[in-house]
Amino acid sequence: MVGRRRAAEARSRLRVLLAAIEGGSCLRRLREVAGSVVARELPLLVPPAPGDPVVGALIGSADLVYTDGGRLVVVDFKTDDLESADELAARVAHHRPQLERYAAALRSALELDEPPAMELWFLAADRIVRL
Numbered sequence: 001m002v003g004r005r006r007a008a009e010a011r012s013r014l015r016v017l018l019a020a021i022e023g024g025s026c027l028r029r030l031r032e033v034a035g036s037v038v039a040r041e042l043p044l045l046v047p048p049a050p051g052d053p054v055v056g057a058l059i060g061s062a063d064l065v066y067t068d069g070g071r072l073v074v075v076d077f078k079t080d081d082l083e084s085a086d087e088l089a090a091r092v093a094h095h096r097p098q099l100e101r102y103a104a105a106l107r108s109a110l111e112l113d114e115p116p117a118m119e120l121w122f123l124a125a126d127r128i129v130r131l
Contacts, residue, residue, distance in 0.1 A: 017079060017124050024126035030064075038072065039065040044105045062102050065116070072116035074102050082125040092129050095120055099131065 002010070021027050042062040048054040064075035076099050080091045099118045107115045118131040 020124050020126055026121050026123055026126055026128060029121075029128055033066045033068070036066045036068065037064065038067060044102055044109075046101045046105045049101070058101070060098070060102060062106070063121075065106070068117065071114070072106060072110075072112070073119055074099065074106055074116045075119045075121055076102065077121050077123055079124050080122055082122060082127070088122070088125065088127065088129070091122070092120060092131070096131060 039062065042065055044060050044062060046058040046060060048056070048058060052058070062074045063077045066073050066075070076095060078091065078095060080087075082088050082091060096118075099120060103115045103118050106112070120129045120131065121127075122129070
């Protein structure tokens with residue numbers, strides 16, 4: 001059970017996040033690609049990479065997959081608080097391997113000639129980074 005203080009903190013954070021999203025560029029971009037959405041919360045089974053402590057497979061879900069000029073784009077939404085360009089770069093580097101694995105899983109499953117494009121949507125910071 002979550003204590004009252006933690007629940008209040010979560011509600012406060014949610015209000016801040018929703019305020020950042022409302023009318024921001026991430027929501028605007030979602031409206032732009034709405035007609036090209038292929039999947040939301042697409043479940044993925046990803047084989048382990050060399051050195052992974054995983055025995056079987058990693059299970060994840062791509063938050064959004066859409067087409068852009070005929071090419072698939074896999075998107076991962078993030079709620080990281082970012083205050084600077086350096087923090088953004090660090091979070092992109094941190095999240096990149098996960099997104100690369102999602103793109104590789106889609107490429108393999110759909111037998112694509114090229115991997116999907118990849119985007120990180122930092123919702124709280126209202127930033128979209130194409131990798």
